[in-house]
Amino acid sequence: xxxxQDEYILKVEGLGVNYGSxxxxxxxxxxxxxxxxxxxxxxxxxxxxSTLSAIECLVKFKSGSILLNGFDVQQxxxxxxxSMGVQLQSTSFQAELNVIQILQLYSGIYGVPMDTEQVKAxxxxxxxxxxxxKKFSQLSGGQQQRLSLVIATIHNPKLVLLDEPTxxxxxxxxxxxxxxIEAIKARGHAVLLTTHSMEEAEAVCDRxxxxxxxxxxxxxTPQALVDKYRDDPEVIAASRRGKITLEDVxxxxxxxTVRA
Ligand SMILES: Nc1ncnc2c1ncn2[C@@H]1O[C@H](COP(=O)(O)OP(=O)(O)OP(=O)(O)O)[C@@H](O)[C@H]1O
Numbered sequence: 621x622x623x624x625q626d627e628y629i630l631k632v633e634g635l636g637v638n639y640g641s642x643x644x645x646x647x648x649x650x651x652x653x654x655x656x657x658x659x660x661x662x663x664x665x666x667x668x669x670s671t672l673s674a675i676e677c678l679v680k681f682k683s684g685s686i687l688l689n690g691f692d693v694q695q696x697x698x699x700x701x702x703s704m705g706v707q708l709q710s711t712s713f714q715a716e717l718n719v720i721q722i723l724q725l726y727s728g729i730y731g732v733p734m735d736t737e738q739v740k741a742x743x744x745x746x747x748x749x750x751x752x753x754k755k756f757s758q759l760s761g762g763q764q765q766r767l768s769l770v771i772a773t774i775h776n777p778k779l780v781l782l783d784e785p786t787x788x789x790x791x792x793x794x795x796x797x798x799x800x801i802e803a804i805k806a807r808g809h810a811v812l813l814t815t816h817s818m819e820e821a822e823a824v825c826d827r828x829x830x831x832x833x834x835x836x837x838x839x840x841t842p843q844a845l846v847d848k849y850r851d852d853p854e855v856i857a858a859s860r861r862g863k864i865t866l867e868d869v870x871x872x873x874x875x876x877t878v879r880a
Pocket of ligand 1: 639642644662663664665666667668669670671
C-alpha cells in the first residue's frame with residue numbers, strides 16, 4: 621500500500637521567510653513527488669532562491685513547515701541534509717584544488733570515497749576526462765555545471781536542488797545539462813530547480829509552480845497551465861504571434877512590469 625508520504629519527497633507548506641522586517645517569502649507551498657522534475661518559476665525577487673535556501677537549511681524560516689524525505693528540516697536538519705544534493709556555486713570550490721582533487725574531497729565529505737581510477741571513470745562519464753588536472757576556474761561554464769551537478773548527486777540523494785542550473789550556457793551545453801538532469805530523474809531522484817527559461821520549464825519539468833511576490837500563484841504541468849489560462853484576457857494580451865505559450869501565461873499572471 622502506498623501512503624501520501626511515499627508519493628512525495630518534499631512538502632513545503634505555508635512557508636514564510638523574512639530578512640529583518642522584509643517578507644521575501646509570504647506563503648509558499650508545493651510538493652515534489654518521487655522521481656519528478658519540479659520547476660520554480662518567477663520574476664526577479666519573487667522568492668525562489670529564498671525558498672531553496674530554506675529547504676537547504678541555509679536560512680531560518682519564520683512560518684510554515686518543510687518536510688524532506690520525512691524529515692522536518694528545522695527539527696532534523698542533519699537527516700534532511702543527507703537526503704538532498706545541492707549544486708554548489710563556483711565560489712564554493714577550493715581555488716587551489718584541481719578537478720580530481722575536488723571530486724575526491726567531496727566524495728570523502730559525502731561518505732562515498734573514490735580512488736583515482738573511480739574518479740577518472742566518473743570524469744569520462746561527464747566528458748571531462750581531459751580536465752582532471754585543471755582548476756575549477758579553468759573550466760568552461762558548461763564543464764563547471766557538469767562537475768557541480770555530479771558532485772550534487774555523488775551521495776545518491778533523494779532530492780537534488782538546482783538554482784538556475786543552465787544560466788549562461790550555450791544551447792549545446794544547455795541541452796547536455798538537460799539530458800543530465802533527466803538522467804538524474806531516470807535514476808529515481810527527484811529534482812527541484814529554479815529557472816527563468818520557459819523553454820527549459822517546458823523541456824524538462826514535469827510540473828512547475830509560478831511564484832510571485834513570495835506566493836505560489838499557479839501550479840501544474842506546463843501544458844495544463846497553458847490550457848487553463850489560454851482564455852485569460854491578460855494572457856491573450858501577452859501573446860505575441862497568436863499562439864499562447866507558457867511565457868504568455870507567465871506574463872499574463874505576473875504582469876509586464878520589470879522587477880527591480
Ligand atoms: N540576504 C538577504 N537580505 C535581504 N534581502 C534579501 C536577501 N536575500 C534576498 N533578499 C530579497 O528577498 C527577495 C527575494 O529574493 P530571492 O533571491 O529569493 O528571489 P528570486 O526569486 O530568487 O530572484 P531572482 O530571480 O532575481 O534570483 C528580493 O526582494 C531580495 O532582494
